[in-house]
Amino acid sequence: MSHDSPPVRRLADWDHDRLGRLAAEHGTPLYVLDVDRVAENYERFASAFPDAHVMYAAKAHTGRAVLSKLLDTGADIECAAWGELQRAIDAGADPDTLQYTAVNPPDHDLDYAVDLAEDNPGLTVTGGARDTFDRLEARGYDGRVAIRVNPGIGTGHHEKVATGKDAKFGIPYDQVPEVAEDVAEGFDLVGIHAHAGSGVLHDDLDDHCRAIGKVADMGRKVETEVTPLEFVDFGGGFGVPYREDEEPLDMQVVGEKVRDAVGELDAQIKLEPGRYVVADAECILTEVNTVKETPAATVVGVDASLATLIRPAMFGSYHPIRNVTAPDREAEPVSVGGPCCTSADVFCTDRPIARPEREDLLAIGNAGAYGYELANQFHSQPRPAEVAIEGGETRVVRERETLDDVTSLER
Structure with missing residues (x-):
């Protein structure tokens, strides 16, 4: 084992430039696994x-x-x-x-x-x-x-x-x-x-x-x-x-x-x-599509959802979230949620994050344990792709599903 391997990897420790390239190449939401x-x-x-x-x-x-x-x-x-x-x-x-x-x-x-x-x-x-x-x-x-x-x-x-x-x-x-x-x-x-x-x-x-x-x-x-x-x-x-x-x-x-x-x-x-x-060996990349100011909260909509990562909805779990596009932008309290038609489809509420703007890339951390394992197809959402980083190289280890995959067993 490498003696400089830290006991925990934080979201800030991921190579943000690389994450941006992976999202551009493979689309979002995307699971990124460091093997x-x-x-x-x-x-x-x-x-x-x-x-x-x-x-x-x-x-x-x-x-x-x-x-x-x-x-x-x-x-x-x-x-x-x-x-x-x-x-x-x-x-x-x-x-x-x-x-x-x-x-x-x-x-x-x-x-x-x-x-x-x-x-x-x-x-x-x-x-x-x-x-x-x-x-x-x-x-x-x-x-x-x-x-x-x-x-x-x-x-x-x-x-x-x-x-x-x-x-x-x-x-x-x-x-x-x-x-x-x-x-x-x-x-x-x-x-x-x-x-x-x-x-x-x-x-x-x-x-x-x-x-x-x-x-x-x-x-x-x-x-x-x-x-x-x-x-x-x-x-x-x-x-x-x-x-x-x-x-x-x-x-x-x-x-x-x-x-x-x-x-x-x-x-x-x-x-x-x-x-x-496996927990800190994987993160999820998701793109901001909506920023809505309301009297109750600033709501940030992303393309990941409880179909991508259900742990916050299932357990009330905390997952760190970081603005990969602009990590140094001034932080503001925001609520981040996905496109599912349920109030449970929320990754955080009133959490300070470098202010997200439309088309920004966000990363959700500690997604390796019970992340993809619990991914689902709610709202007929195809499950995301997964790419792996190993020895400096990157490869697709799970293809992104299509709607044909979602409906392939129906008769």
């Missing part, structure tokens, strides 16, 4: 946990450019759905190294995983309900499994991502030993798994480590009372600063805190960063 930054973030994380098995949580960004780069960097891949398993394999992953974390898996997902495991017995299936193990058994599967534990402690940037206390995720903590005994009789029980939440920064770190400690305790209990384990997987959840005044995590310090929380453990520690690896 080298993805690798730097993964390596920084992995260096903080030298004794752990670090897997990338594919759900944060399943683009082939991301998956291929991480595989080249030495990462393994954790998948939450059958499509992610297939995309990881298409990107070059060895199926024997994959881990599939099943959450209320549809029949098709389980069928796919069981079929995949027939020729790739190294595949690990994680179940978070007794039903999942019953359904695997009914399919004749008796291979590698892990039990997802619900530690009863949720952390993260929003209640909708505090999975550690959401009954949807995992076996209730006190039921795990009994379930482990049953599972160990019919499967190769190799690990337990948990994920407390997402977007964890300084204020949530102590609670996050408390959840990690509970999961480690359960790992020791299962090893003592049921069977030796290959790993205890503590998930991901480590955040990045979306706001300009937030400081990034010192991953070396985080590594020490996690090791203290885990304590002595015979099984290997496994971690699954997703957001941390």
Whole structure:
């Protein structure tokens, strides 16, 4: 890893001239991905946990450019759905190294995983309900499994991502030993798994480590009372600063805190960063089309929308916004929104930005995690193109959709 790789990339750190050229060449809205930054973030994380098995949580960004780069960097891949398993394999992953974390898996997902495991017995299936193990058994599967534990402690940037206390995720903590005994009789029980939440920064770190400690305790209990384990997987959840005044995590310090929380453990520690690896490696470029002065606000209309980036509408998420065309223009409070016919289609309200004018180019930062993954076609808007920067070169890694693409499956 480059020793001058900063722990966070701010919007001001992007090459504005290059962003302007990319927007002129490829149009807007446009996702711009720095593939080298993805690798730097993964390596920084992995260096903080030298004794752990670090897997990338594919759900944060399943683009082939991301998956291929991480595989080249030495990462393994954790998948939450059958499509992610297939995309990881298409990107070059060895199926024997994959881990599939099943959450209320549809029949098709389980069928796919069981079929995949027939020729790739190294595949690990994680179940978070007794039903999942019953359904695997009914399919004749008796291979590698892990039990997802619900530690009863949720952390993260929003209640909708505090999975550690959401009954949807995992076996209730006190039921795990009994379930482990049953599972160990019919499967190769190799690990337990948990994920407390997402977007964890300084204020949530102590609670996050408390959840990690509970999961480690359960790992020791299962090893003592049921069977030796290959790993205890503590998930991901480590955040990045979306706001300009937030400081990034010192991953070396985080590594020490996690090791203290885990304590002595015979099984290997496994971690699954997703957001941390990709969030600040991508931004969205969007063009201003409307500037409207009203008594309530100065409204700036852009061609990106909640179809391009839904996180502000879905979670109330903050994403930094910068005027790429004129970053030194005097800042004024503005509200920036897109063309969708809903009040939810707003990226910020009364935020000081270098005053936008029509045809200015704006950049929306920290769009790499759950950005394109949640892009949609609301209002029949084709999804944007995505270009990748790697080694100084730029290439299109996802073509811009057309309206024919949007309607291609209609009959």
